[in-house]
Amino acid sequence: MASPLGDKIRARRTELKMSLDTLAAQTDSSKSYIWELENRDNPKPSAEKINRIAEALKVTPEYLWDAEADIPDESVKDRAFFRKYQKLSSADKKRLQRMLDAWDEDE
Amino acid sequence: MASPLGDKIRARRTELKMSLDTLAAQTDSSKSYIWELENRDNPKPSAEKINRIAEALKVTPEYLWDAEADIPDESVKDRAFFRKYQKLSSADKKRLQRMLDAWDEDE
DNA sequence: ACTCGATGTTCGGTGTATCGAACGAAAATG
DNA sequence: CATTTTCGTTCGATACACCGAACATCGAGT
Structure with a gap:
């Protein structure tokens, strides 16, 4: 369980002290879906979602999806x-x- | 019908003289799906597909999904x-x- | 004009991305 | 410590991403 993508989202979200709910609201997603992205096995979100989430988390989309992308x-x-x-x-x-x-x- | 994304994929694919089949093969997709991306209304491919396609077409993912960004x-x-x-x-x-x-x- | 091979198009089906709503667990408040 | 509020988790339902295989079209060759 868990994926690099999920870990990055959770790490950055908590770093910014956002709840699942607020991140979901800012990205036109449901909080259950954000939770699944963070915790479930092998998530394959749409490009649209990745972009919205990257924007809300103030990182670049590549940082989220590129399996290895260094820390800021x-x-x-x-x-x-x-x-x-x-x-x-x-x-x-x-x-x-x-x-x-x-x-x-x-x- | 048609979308900016679809137009860009088709333009670049024909520019490289690829068939739907060959592009599909290089991106682990079906040719019917590539066709849908190019021609159907409002496609929402996964980030994974976008990246594979960008790679095969030798453009950056941003070029494909960033709504505006005309020519490379x-x-x-x-x-x-x-x-x-x-x-x-x-x-x-x-x-x-x-x-x-x-x-x-x-x- | 008739194959034939390559390319493009259509369509029914299947899995899964994504949702809403309910449930549980803390933590805050009094 | 009871209650209310906030946050995370689970689950059933729905829409649509994506597929395989058939059908259509067109050009190159004979």
Whole structure:
């Protein structure tokens, strides 16, 4: 019982001190369903629900569904990197993108 | 009939010259379901399906499900880049970071 | 014009996502 | 410590996501 997705939802929900009811209300869900997402075996929510829930919990949808996605802590540096990256020219961005693509293919 | 999601899937699928069958095969779906996603009224696929389909079509999940986000524009590509980046090992991340730092100093 | 293979479309069925409402357990309040 | 309120849990019912297999269509080849 329990799933990575469920654990993340519960962790973040309690962190924000929300009840099942309030989270349900903010996401057009029933609290019973939120509970099932958190506790039942292998939940397969719709993309719509995931997005609503991510929004209510103030995390990104990828963080919820991507099985392994690091904790906000480690991703601080990543975000800094991303901000720098965004300021590059398109040409430079493409260079970086190709660089990453290239070396992430071998293995 | 038709939905933004469906239009995007069909557009990208034909762009890649895939048949319903091949896309279905690559996403553990039936071709009838892919067809329904493309043509029927208001499809609500699971997050899992959206992700498999995005992967097969080589676009980001956000591009598919974010209602607006016309062409894979720059910001979407940037996020795709960031997602890939996040999956790297810490060592590889640092290499990329140094690379960026270095070359954005001369200018 | 007639196969034939590939692609697209339709449809009935099955599982499960999702709901409402009731139930139980704490915890707050007096 | 009795009562009220809040939170979590369970369960039966319903809608619809998703499927398999049949049917339709169209193009390429003969």
